[in-house]
Amino acid sequence: MKADPASPAGSAPLSQQRPLGDRGFQILALASGLLVLVILVLIAVSTSQQAASWFSTEGLKIFTNNWDPATNHFGVLGFIYGTALTALIAVILAVPVSVGIALLLTEVVPYRWSRPIVYVVDLLAVVPSVVWGLWGILVFVPWIQHIYASVGSGVNGVPVLGALFGPPTSGASFLTAGIILAFMITPIVTSLSREVIATVPQIDREGAYALGATRWEMITGAVWPHSQGGVVGAVLLGLGRAMGETIAAALVIGSAVNVITTHLTVPGYNMPAVIANQFGEASGTFRAGLMGLGVLLFVFTIIINVLARGIVERSARRKRGA
Amino acid sequence: MTAVAAPRQAPDLREAKGWRRSKNRIMTILMVAAFVITLIPLGFVLFTVIAKGASIISWQFLTGSPIPPNVLPAGIGGMWPAVLGTLLITGLATLMAVPLGVLGAIYLNEYGGRGWLAALIGFMSDVMTGVPSIVMGLFIFSIWVLHFGYSGLAGAFALGCLMLPIVIRSSYEMLRLVPDPLREASYALGATKSRVTLTVVLPAALGGIVSGALLAIARAAGETAPLLFTILVVSTPNANVFSGPNTSLPSQIFSNATQPYVGAQDRGWGAALTLIAICFILMIAARIVTARFTRYSR
Numbered sequence: 156m157k158a159d160p161a162s163p164a165g166s167a168p169l170s171q172q173r174p175l176g177d178r179g180f181q182i183l184a185l186a187s188g189l190l191v192l193v194i195l196v197l198i199a200v201s202t203s204q205q206a207a208s209w210f211s212t213e214g215l216k217i218f219t220n221n222w223d224p225a226t227n228h229f230g231v232l233g234f235i236y237g238t239a240l241t242a243l244i245a246v247i248l249a250v251p252v253s254v255g256i257a258l259l260l261t262e263v264v265p266y267r268w269s270r271p272i273v274y275v276v277d278l279l280a281v282v283p284s285v286v287w288g289l290w291g292i293l294v295f296v297p298w299i300q301h302i303y304a305s306v307g308s309g310v311n312g313v314p315v316l317g318a319l320f321g322p323p324t325s326g327a328s329f330l331t332a333g334i335i336l337a338f339m340i341t342p343i344v345t346s347l348s349r350e351v352i353a354t355v356p357q358i359d360r361e362g363a364y365a366l367g368a369t370r371w372e373m374i375t376g377a378v379w380p381h382s383q384g385g386v387v388g389a390v391l392l393g394l395g396r397a398m399g400e401t402i403a404a405a406l407v408i409g410s411a412v413n414v415i416t417t418h419l420t421v422p423g424y425n426m427p428a429v430i431a432n433q434f435g436e437a438s439g440t441f442r443a444g445l446m447g448l449g450v451l452l453f454v455f456t457i458i459i460n461v462l463a464r465g466i467v468e469r470s471a472r473r474k475r476g477a
Numbered sequence: 478m479t480a481v482a483a484p485r486q487a488p489d490l491r492e493a494k495g496w497r498r499s500k501n502r503i504m505t506i507l508m509v510a511a512f513v514i515t516l517i518p519l520g521f522v523l524f525t526v527i528a529k530g531a532s533i534i535s536w537q538f539l540t541g542s543p544i545p546p547n548v549l550p551a552g553i554g555g556m557w558p559a560v561l562g563t564l565l566i567t568g569l570a571t572l573m574a575v576p577l578g579v580l581g582a583i584y585l586n587e588y589g590g591r592g593w594l595a596a597l598i599g600f601m602s603d604v605m606t607g608v609p610s611i612v613m614g615l616f617i618f619s620i621w622v623l624h625f626g627y628s629g630l631a632g633a634f635a636l637g638c639l640m641l642p643i644v645i646r647s648s649y650e651m652l653r654l655v656p657d658p659l660r661e662a663s664y665a666l667g668a669t670k671s672r673v674t675l676t677v678v679l680p681a682a683l684g685g686i687v688s689g690a691l692l693a694i695a696r697a698a699g700e701t702a703p704l705l706f707t708i709l710v711v712s713t714p715n716a717n718v719f720s721g722p723n724t725s726l727p728s729q730i731f732s733n734a735t736q737p738y739v740g741a742q743d744r745g746w747g748a749a750l751t752l753i754a755i756c757f758i759l760m761i762a763a764r765i766v767t768a769r770f771t772r773y774s775r
């Protein structure tokens with residue numbers, strides 16, 4: 156490559172004076188960047204194509220609670236409900252803990268302590284999904300089913316609690332899947348909340364302290380109003396993760412189809428788990444239906460992620476500018 | 478929004494007392510409790526995997542072959558087909574995703590600038606990290622497996638798709654930290670943009686890029702869902718990653734987890750310990766690279 160004295164720093168226009176290798180490299184880099192968009196479009200197109208026969212034969216019946224491959228019924232409402240329910244449980248359990256750790260890291264502990272804490276929380280993310288599943292089905296489920304059983308008999312007949320935790324109870328259930336998913340999304344919600352909270356200007360904190368606020372009053376008065384929006388984004392991203400998490404859920408959710416109930420401690424199914432467990436034996440409309448579930452899952456998670464990233468980015472930019 | 482609403486009493490320079498102080502204490506304790514709560518499942522999982530896996534793992538377990546049928550007890554055969562599959566498939570995925578991801582990050586930071594296309598690609602790459610791994614598996618199944626059959630290569634494609642946005646994000650963050658005067662100095666010497674990028678900017682950011690890539694590899698090595706419909710499962714080693722079904726450690730754990738046989742479960746724990754060890758080694762390597770070779774950090 157020969158040096159090009161005519162190109163000023165950074166802003167060289169694509170002129171003939173630039174050596175071929177230089178332009179070639181730029182095109183290569185651009186192509187790699189575009190690859191992301193190409194893959195996303197290809198995912199949407201190819202999976203929709205494979206699912207087309209499901210959409211066309213079932214029509215609006217795809218949104219009924221009737222999944223029965225033996226009689227060629229492929230309504231997926233139950234799986235959508237299971238996905239929403241488990242993801243919601245995971246978020247409700249994980250968010251207070253994650254925000255608590257994020258506040259601990261940014262507002263309480265000194266910097267040299269915060270790094271080991273970050274490492275430990277990140278370890279939760281290093282444990283592979285399938286290992287959570289293995290531990291879940293062989294250790295956690297047998298252990299927690301006794302708790303479910305005793306809590307269930309205790310709250311039987313109590314208005315709201317009875318409807319949520321009452322018998323019949325089973326170790327492998329929506330609630331178990333939600334708990335395991337909560338462990339898995341804690342690191343990402345923590346790290347994103349921490350990033351958002353770190354953008355709060357130091358001067359706001361000092362102002363609150365100067366007025367005589369305690370640390371907690373400083374957090375609710377100065378940190379929280381600033382980082383609220385971003386934390387909502389982080390929570391949405393956690394929700395998206397929990398919706399798409401496959402293998403751990405597939406092992407502990409209990410694998411029961413067409414379950415829509417207020418009971419949290421009964422076996423059910425979510426969308427990724429049913430794809431993972433049934434795809435191998437599927438063909439024809441059955442396979443198309445599972446592909447269609449994949450398409451729906453893709454659409455749901457894309458919508459949630461676009462929303463969440465938008466919120467996180469906007470709040471981060473506004474705070475930095477302020 | 479920025480108004481401080483909390484102290485309702487008149488400003489008081491003495492230390493907070495009574496309920497205000499107790500509330501502050503309680504909330505601080507709750508924050509510490511939040512951290513302790515996450516330690517419980519983590520410790521529980523690691524303890525179980527190490528306790529159950531350590532008695533299974535041996536040289537023979539790691540290098541023996543074939544993987545025996547579920548009913549047989551542990552100690553016969555070994556996990557070599559799965560270890561080999563994991564190494565080959567993850568390695569191939571790395572070869573695809575890391576160069577492309579770094580190039581994509583170079584586009585975002587060095588060429589795209591503040592343009593709309595770079596903003597769109599950066600945003601969609603972040604969104605792509607949220608695409609469920611099982612959808613990647615279905616995607617590769619429909620564009621590759623249906624036409625060319627199951628193979629390690631198909632699995633590597635699926636893992637590569639998962640790794641790509643992670644590598645782009647981490648490399649982009651690292652490239653952004655390289656100070657502009659470094660670039661300007663090289664331009665002043667008459668270097669072309671590609672040359673500046675490849676010989677000045679990239680080496681300056683290399684430590685961070687390598688450590689980000691290692692974390693992406695650790696993530697991909699533990700993924701099961703994208704491999705379910707792309708490589709299937711076999712019990713004998715398949716060194717030809719380009720054709721024929723293959724297997725991997727996560728796939729073996731998944732298929733053994735639901736077996737009622739003690740031998741199968743033991744093999745599951747052994748494979749889980751092996752997999753966790755691989756992921757931890759990658760993570761520790763990433764930390765070492767970060768600590769020793771990163772020139773610029775936040």
